[in-house]
Amino acid sequence: MANETAELRFPGKDPISLPIYKGTLGPEVIDISQLNKSGLFTFDPGFMSTAACASEITFIDGDKGILLYRGYSIADLAEHTDYPDVCYLLFYGELPNKEQKATFIHQVKHHTMVHEQLSHFLYGFPRDSHPMAIMCGVVGALSAFYHDSLEIHNPAHRELAALRLIAKMPTIAAMAYKYSIGQPFVYPQNNLGYTENFLHMMFSVPAEPEKPNPILVQAMDKIFTLHADHEQNASTSTVRVAGSSGANPFACIAAGIAALWGPMHGGANEAVLNMLTEIGDVSRIEHFIARAKDKNDAFRLMGFGHRVYKNFDPRAKVMRQACHDVLNALKMHDDPLLKIALQLEEIALKDPYFIEKKLYPNVDFYSGIILKAIGIPISMFTVIFALARTVGWITHWNEMMSARDQKISRPRQLYTGVTERKILNPSSLM
Numbered sequence: 001m002a003n004e005t006a007e008l009r010f011p012g013k014d015p016i017s018l019p020i021y022k023g024t025l026g027p028e029v030i031d032i033s034q035l036n037k038s039g040l041f042t043f044d045p046g047f048m049s050t051a052a053c054a055s056e057i058t059f060i061d062g063d064k065g066i067l068l069y070r071g072y073s074i075a076d077l078a079e080h081t082d083y084p085d086v087c088y089l090l091f092y093g094e095l096p097n098k099e100q101k102a103t104f105i106h107q108v109k110h111h112t113m114v115h116e117q118l119s120h121f122l123y124g125f126p127r128d129s130h131p132m133a134i135m136c137g138v139v140g141a142l143s144a145f146y147h148d149s150l151e152i153h154n155p156a157h158r159e160l161a162a163l164r165l166i167a168k169m170p171t172i173a174a175m176a177y178k179y180s181i182g183q184p185f186v187y188p189q190n191n192l193g194y195t196e197n198f199l200h201m202m203f204s205v206p207a208e209p210e211k212p213n214p215i216l217v218q219a220m221d222k223i224f225t226l227h228a229d230h231e232q233n234a235s236t237s238t239v240r241v242a243g244s245s246g247a248n249p250f251a252c253i254a255a256g257i258a259a260l261w262g263p264m265h266g267g268a269n270e271a272v273l274n275m276l277t278e279i280g281d282v283s284r285i286e287h288f289i290a291r292a293k294d295k296n297d298a299f300r301l302m303g304f305g306h307r308v309y310k311n312f313d314p315r316a317k318v319m320r321q322a323c324h325d326v327l328n329a330l331k332m333h334d335d336p337l338l339k340i341a342l343q344l345e346e347i348a349l350k351d352p353y354f355i356e357k358k359l360y361p362n363v364d365f366y367s368g369i370i371l372k373a374i375g376i377p378i379s380m381f382t383v384i385f386a387l388a389r390t391v392g393w394i395t396h397w398n399e400m401m402s403a404r405d406q407k408i409s410r411p412r413q414l415y416t417g418v419t420e421r422k423i424l425n426p427s428s429l430m
Contacts, residue, residue, distance in 0.1 A: 041412040058231045062308040078318040083224040087391045111167035112188035115145045131176040131383045132261045140254035150248045161249040162394045169387045174201035195221040215329040219322040226315040229392030235259040239393045244409040256393045266382040269368035272303040276337045303365030319366035
């Protein structure tokens with residue numbers, strides 16, 4: 001309950017009293033939900049100053065470089081847990097003990113296979129389809145196969161849908177990749193860990209099963225952990241908006257995948273690799289650094305700074321170590337693009353311009369390098385982001401469906417079109 005109020009004064013109207021709420025962390029918020037009764041709405045393009053929901057899942061303080069999952073710092077989780085731990089934490093609210101984790105992993109492994117008819121669904125796509133197009137279609141189609149988890153107001157159904165999505169997303173992602181390169185699908189192996197199994201399905205072929213390098217597994221697991229959730233971003237908000245209509249969970253996650261596909265959201269690490277390709281050679285770095293510093297040049301160094309984190313990206317510190325571990329393990333420091341990346345990193349950490357502007361390498365910079373080193377094509381980068389973010393999406397969807405005051409999302413608008421008019425000569429339209 002609010003114990004303070006703000007007063008809004010508007011010409012020609014009586015003062016309006018608006019409740020002020022305080023969360024456990026973060027700024028206070030003014031409740032404007034009853035403002036429409038006075039005939040007024042707020043105008044907030046991009047919802048940059050609007051809290052559309054209350055949530056207990058993730059907290060971000062961009063100014064201080066803080067990211068918490070259920071109260072745990074991302075650095076603490078990356079050091080002491082793995083991705084299944086994080087999935088359990090996000091969905092159930094607490095880290096699992098040994099017995100809970102064993103049960104959870106067993107439940108997830110029970111659902112790693114996809115319906116065999118679903119695999120035929122992929123053959124309707126052209127071979128050169130972008131894997132995200134396949135992900136959107138196939139994940140949306142899951143609702144046609146799994147009718148026993150579509151009662152959105154049934155907690156048991158919601159949990160089953162969550163387990164299925166967490167389990168099947170790596171399988172679907174690997175299938176999208178295999179289809180795009182003309183290789184046969186590789187079935188999941190339930191004797192492998194979650195992340196190890198994904199890399200197995202990506203890079204094994206039936207004639208030669210491949211056991212992934214443990215260092216690569218660990219780095220990929222950290223990528224999954226660091227991307228598992230990020231508060232009310234565009235794709236998570238999309239999942240909530242779709243879910244507010246009562247849509248089934250598979251359709252909602254497909255909507256989140258579609259939103260993530262946008263280059264302003266999930267394509268950041270892909271943009272890093274495209275930038276490195278554009279630079280082309282270490283001898284051209286100084287030229288591009290000069291362009292980045294030129295206010296009159298539209299060129300931007302991708303992977304530096306962050307829209308939310310005004311100081312540093314807390315995920316980047318974790319990813320930087322994983323990145324160097326991977327490059328050392330694979331002995332790939334001589335790769336042309338990776339040499340450019342490492343030199344850019346060195347410049348950004350020492351150059352006064354970058355330090356003053358707080359343009360530190362972010363998580364997308366390092367994750368893009370890791371994925372490139374592992375051998376994952378650029379077209380799959382956003383797919384892996386979607387795989388990791390699925391647990392965050394389904395957790396937010398479940399939280400919203402559990403709320404008593406859940407309402408359908410219906411933003412207002414500031415209409416700027418023409419006023420009412422009449423058709424002056426109807427006969428001319430015949």
